[in-house]
Amino acid sequence: MNELLFFESVDIIFMRYITYVFFYAKELLILTSFLTVSYVLCNLFSLPLAPLIITMKIVLPVVFFIMKKMNNQSTLYFLYNLGMSDGVIVGLLLLLSTIDILVLQFILS
Amino acid sequence: MLEVDNIEKYFGDIQLLYGVYLKAEEGQVTGILGSNGCGKSTLLKIVFGSEKSKYKLIKVDGNVIQKKLYTVGIVKYLPQHNFIPDFMSIRKALQLYQVSEQDFRSFFVEDDFDLLQKFGHLSGGQRRIIEVFLSLKTPARIILLDEPFSHISPIQIEAIKKLIQTEKRQKIIVIIDHYYRDITEVSDEIYLIKNGSSKRIQQLTELEDYKYISQGSL
Numbered sequence: 001m002n003e004l005l006f007f008e009s010v011d012i013i014f015m016r017y018i019t020y021v022f023f024y025a026k027e028l029l030i031l032t033s034f035l036t037v038s039y040v041l042c043n044l045f046s047l048p049l050a051p052l053i054i055t056m057k058i059v060l061p062v063v064f065f066i067m068k069k070m071n072n073q074s075t076l077y078f079l080y081n082l083g084m085s086d087g088v089i090v091g092l093l094l095l096l097s098t099i100d101i102l103v104l105q106f107i108l109s
Numbered sequence: 110m111l112e113v114d115n116i117e118k119y120f121g122d123i124q125l126l127y128g129v130y131l132k133a134e135e136g137q138v139t140g141i142l143g144s145n146g147c148g149k150s151t152l153l154k155i156v157f158g159s160e161k162s163k164y165k166l167i168k169v170d171g172n173v174i175q176k177k178l179y180t181v182g183i184v185k186y187l188p189q190h191n192f193i194p195d196f197m198s199i200r201k202a203l204q205l206y207q208v209s210e211q212d213f214r215s216f217f218v219e220d221d222f223d224l225l226q227k228f229g230h231l232s233g234g235q236r237r238i239i240e241v242f243l244s245l246k247t248p249a250r251i252i253l254l255d256e257p258f259s260h261i262s263p264i265q266i267e268a269i270k271k272l273i274q275t276e277k278r279q280k281i282i283v284i285i286d287h288y289y290r291d292i293t294e295v296s297d298e299i300y301l302i303k304n305g306s307s308k309r310i311q312q313l314t315e316l317e318d319y320k321y322i323s324q325g326s327l
Contacts, residue, residue: 024194074192080159080179081186082205 021084021092024075028064032057032097039101043108057101061093110134111251111281112168113156118148119163125151126162127305133251133281133298138273140296141285142310142321147302149285150189153253156283157186169251184251187244189259191236195229199239202228206247216242216272238265245269245276252276254284258291270295289322 039053065086068076079089111133118126125148133139143149154160156167158177167174169183178184185206193202199222203213210224220235228236237260244252258266273282273295286292293299299310303319316322 074188074190075194077159077186077188077192078194080157081192083180083182085177085180 021079021089021096024079025061025064025093025096028061028093029096031060032100035060036100036104039104043104054098054101057097058094061097062090065090065093110168110170111156111283112166112171113152114166114168115164116152116155116162116166117164118151118155118160125305126155126302128164129302129305129307131156131283131300131307133283135250135281136278137297138277138282138284138295139298139300140292141283141300141302141307142289142292142316143285143302144321145287148305149302150255152302153186153255153283153285157184157253159186178251183249184253185244185247185249186253187241187255187257189255191228191233191240193228193236193240193243195227197228198225199228200224202239202243206243208243208246212246213242216246216268234261234265237261238269241269242272245272245282249280251281252283254282254286256286257284258286258288266291289316 035053035057039050041047042049042053069086076089111131113129113131113133116126116129117124129148129152131139131141131152141149141152151160155162155165156178158179167178169178174181179186199213200210203210203224213222213224217239222235222239228239231239241254241257241261244254244257257269261269270291273284276282277297284292284296293313300307301310301316301319301321302308303321308315308319310316313327317324317327
């Protein structure tokens with residue numbers, strides 16, 4: 001029973017802080033996936049573009065969030081209603097955008 | 110008690126709100142009226158914390174709240190437009206808003222909603238009324254409603270009004286809408302935003318005096 005409650009609360013937290021940002025920012029994540037593929041190709045063919053790709057992966061989430069905020073997108077209020085501040089949302093977008101590169105770096109090293 | 114004072118909002122060089130004051134108490138519905146573009150929605154967003162203002166003072170139970178109110182976790186805001194993402198099912202939305210399925214079923218007796226249905230597959234009216242219902246039933250202390258009566262049928266408006274009357278017992282509800290008759294009917298306190306300032310309305314005839322409605326329309 002306690003286990004069930006634990007997994008239920010983990011599910012809620014996960015939904016709150018990861019899943020909905022993921023869906024909310026799916027266009028961004030499609031874009032960053034292309035950047036990840038480019039990053040892998042750069043590493044495979046020893047092209048010197050990796051730093052530029054990493055910079056883009058960091059800058060894109062911030063630009064994406066600012067655009068959503070400027071358009072006063074209603075779904076942003078969904079996240080606000082869950083108590084997520086602008087900083088938390090941007091932080092999660094950054095994490096979701098760069099985590100694959102961090103994992104790749106770890107594997108490659 | 111929610112107290113909002115000295116709210117000043119500028120858009121560039123243009124001042125929209127001039128030191129607005131508002132007091133909303135538990136057990137009461139506070140309605141805000143005003144013409145188009147007078148700053149009603151902006152005022153709610155400033156209180157909620159998603160919109161910046163030049164000056165503002167927000168107090169809850171006499172304590173000044175410095176943080177954005179939504180980060181404190183005591184407020185829910187219903188924006189004018191649909192805000193629950195398309196991909197989300199009714200069941201997930203109920204879980205996130207901490208509303209029981211039983212409450213949902215007993216409110217929507219006539220509509221046989223499939224709880225696994227996604228918001229993106231609902232009609233505009235169905236979506237809106239579920240969002241209004243969730244915003245009212247969620248266990249937040251302060252509920253800010255921006256045009257809750259828009260896009261829903263008259264019979265559902267009546268159901269929402271009844272729900273507001275039940276929920277106001279343990280909540281602070283602030284509501285804005287263009288349908289002034291609905292607002293005056295459901296509210297215990299009314300403020301009018303006129304020329305960027307708030308005016309507390311004690312007699313409905315004052316709405317005529319302030320030229321918010323034409324003479325004799327009450």
